[in-house]
Amino acid sequence: xxxxxxxxxxxxxxxxxxxxxxxxxxxxxxxxxxxxxxxxxxxxxxxxxxxxxxxxxxxxxxxxxxxxxxxxxxxxxxxxxxxxxxxxxxxxxxxxxxxxxxxxxxxxxxxxxxxxxxxxxxxxxxxxxxxxxxxxxxxxxxxxxxxxxxxxxxxxxxxxxxxxxxxxxxxxxxxxxxxxxxxxxxxxxxxxxxxxxxxxxxxxxxxxxxxxxxxxxxxxxxxxxxxxxxxxxxxxxxxxxxxxxxxxxxxxxxxxxxxxxxxxxxxxxxxxxxxxxxxxxxxxxxxxxxxxxxxxxxxxxxxxxxxxxxxxxxxxxxxxxxxxxxxxxxxxxxxxxxxxxxxxxxxxxxxxxxxxxxxxxxxxxxxxxxxxxxxxxxxxxxxxxxxx
Numbered sequence: 001x002x003x004x005x006x007x008x009x010x011x012x013x014x015x016x017x018x019x020x021x022x023x024x025x026x027x028x029x030x031x032x033x034x035x036x037x038x039x040x041x042x043x044x045x046x047x048x049x050x051x052x053x054x055x056x057x058x059x060x061x062x063x064x065x066x067x068x069x070x071x072x073x074x075x076x077x078x079x080x081x082x083x084x085x086x087x088x089x090x091x092x093x094x095x096x097x098x099x100x101x102x103x104x105x106x107x108x109x110x111x112x113x114x115x116x117x118x119x120x121x122x123x124x125x126x127x128x129x130x131x132x133x134x135x136x137x138x139x140x141x142x143x144x145x146x147x148x149x150x151x152x153x154x155x156x157x158x159x160x161x162x163x164x165x166x167x168x169x170x171x172x173x174x175x176x177x178x179x180x181x182x183x184x185x186x187x188x189x190x191x192x193x194x195x196x197x198x199x200x201x202x203x204x205x206x207x208x209x210x211x212x213x214x215x216x217x218x219x220x221x222x223x224x225x226x227x228x229x230x231x232x233x234x235x236x237x238x239x240x241x242x243x244x245x246x247x248x249x250x251x252x253x254x255x256x257x258x259x260x261x262x263x264x265x266x267x268x269x270x271x272x273x274x275x276x277x278x279x280x281x282x283x284x285x286x287x288x289x290x291x292x293x294x295x296x297x298x299x300x301x302x303x304x305x306x307x308x309x310x311x312x313x314x315x316x317x318x319x320x321x322x323x324x325x326x327x328x329x330x331x332x333x334x335x336x337x338x339x340x341x342x343x344x345x346x347x348x349x350x351x352x353x354x355x356x357x358x359x360x361x362x363x364x365x366x367x368x369x370x371x372x373x374x375x376x377x378x379x380x381x382x383x384x385x386x387x388x
Contacts, residue, residue, distance in 0.1 A: 001027045001282060001289055003274075004047075004054035006040040008033035013305035020298045025288045027055070048073040048277050055280040056289065059107060061098040061273050062342025063349075063386075068275070069101040075175040075276040075283070077290040078105045090296040090311045098338045099273055107273025109311040110346045111303070113235040115169060115268040116254045116325050118242070123150060123227035124253070131255045138258050142209045144272070145230045151223070153204075155360075156215030161341055164349075166204075167232055168340040170197035174263040176335040183343035185383040189352075189376040198359075198368035200260055205363035221245035224252065233257065235270050235339075236325055240307035249320035256328050265334035270341075271311065304352045342379040348382035351375075 001021075003014060013029050018029030032054070034040040047053050048068075056076075059065055068074050081099075084090040095112065099105045124131075127145060157163050172179040174193050181187035182194065197201040204210065211229065221242050223229035226311040242252060256267055274293055276286040292298060299315040307319045309326055316326045339347055352375045359371045 001029050001056060001286060002054045003029050003031045003056040003058065003059040004040075004044060005031050005033050006035065006037055007058070008035055010306070013302055016305055017298050017302040020295075020301045021289055021292060024292045024295060024297070025285065027285055027289060028257050028283075029289075033154050044068075045071075045073070047252075048279065051279065051281075053279045053281075055276040055277060055282050055286040057274050057275045057277055058110065059273050060342050061107060061109070061271055063274055063345050064342050065099060065107055065275070066101045067346060069106040073278055074106040075278050075280070075287060076106060077103045077108060077276055077287060078289070080108045080293065081105050083291055084294040084312075085109075087295075089296065089299075090313075092311060092313075094336050094338075095269070095271060095311060098271065098342065102124045107275040108290050109271040110274050110293075111237065111306055111308050112311045113208060113237045113269060113270040113308055113323055114256075115165065115186050115233060115235050115270070115331060116328075117233055117257050118224075118239070118321070119225045119231045119253050120224040120229065120250055121253050122225070123230040126150075126227055127230070128359070131253070132258055133354075135258050135260050135263075139204075139207070139231070142204070142207055146208050150227070151211050151229040152209045152231060153211065154215055154220055154223070154229050155210040156213060156217065157215030158357045158360040160357075161353055163360055164340045164353050166201055167197065167356050168268050169233060169257060170200050170260060170335070172266045172268055172335075172337045173257065173259045174200075176264065176266050176337060179337050183338075183340065185344070185379065189372045189379060194372055195369070196260075198372060199365065201359075202365050202368050203365050213357075216224045221247050236322055237270070237308045239319060239321055241318070243307060252321045254321045254325050254328075256325075256332060256334060265332050267329065267334045267336055268339050268340040345386040347385070348379055351378045351382070 014029045014031040022028050034043055081096050099107045129141050132141055142152040174197055178193040225247055276290055280286045296315055299310045299312050303310045303315050304317045307317050316323055355371050355374045359367055
């Protein structure tokens with residue numbers, strides 16, 4: 001079974017998961033990667049409508065999935081979700097919705113990552129800090145780290161999609177319902193919740209909480225290991241790369257960011273999809289692969305390879321920091337929201353990400369308001385385009 005993907009480093013994981021799938025449906029997986037995301041999207045859109053398409057396609061969920069589904073590029077795999085619910089592999093209604101277009105599902109989740117605070121245990125020990133359970137306690141850790149000459153929070157990405165991370169977290173943490181509404185075009189980016197979120201973000205900048213916005217990701221593992229950088233808000237899928245870069249479970253901890261004042265426990269979720277090309281040469285077999293992807297025997301293999309959580313809550317890799325996150329989610333029961341990158345039409349999100357990037361380089365209250373104004377003007381335009 002052929003699979004096209006945008007991540008070359010996951011090749012061995014697909015091979016291992018394919019071995020488990022072979023025992024269930026008789027097919028292995030042979031993956032081919034296109035590492036440049038822009039090129040990848042163009043290649044998939046072009047090839048998927050020809051006889052040269054791959055059988056399986058790694059794609060996003062949310063509106064990016066809907067974009068391909070309504071173009072007739074993908075196959076309805078609702079049967080996979082029905083089977084998962086029947087077998088007890090996943091009953092996650094929110095996640096299922098993020099793979100839905102016009103009442104049918106067009107992909108199954110490759111993984112389920114949570115955006116959490118990853119932290120240096122060595123730095124917390126130096127600061128004699130406990131894991132914060134309130135926003136004020138979190139701010140106290142930030143200020144203590146700054147006084148100690150440490151970088152409180154690693155936050156790069158001022159020229160990439162990563163500029164959305166703190167925006168989505170603060171908005172969703174303040175009001176999950178508003179986050180759902182604004183990403184669906186039912187609310188305005190200039191509404192009070194968004195203004196409050198940008199104010200909190202600007203306040204953290206005022207407190208010198210963040211690293212330089214052009215932080216090099218390659219330097220972060222060493223900084224966390226040494227304790228010179230204290231925290232990072234990021235998805236749990238990054239744990240695998242941090243561990244392979246020299247960190248260990250003894251170095252790294254994680255916790256759900258406490259909600260800002262007036263907010264409630266919430267977490268942002270990221271999940272890419274395994275989809276079936278409508279013109280797959282082995283179409284029936286590809287659907288059978290999708291139907292079996294959430295089988296625990298497959299999920300355990302792939303989850304252990306990624307060192308990340310699964311759509312099946314019973315499948316958790318043997319990695320201490322990821323187990324801590326899974327336990328926190330189970331105990332705290334936060335509301336869960338689709339990552340901003342997939343939560344609205346692609347053209348809208350990609351333009352807004354550029355506005356958020358510009359804010360990170362000039363994080364003043366005045367720029368916060370002009371950023372929201374620009375985002376709403378784009379929303380007015382792009383929702384009309386999407387709905388037409």
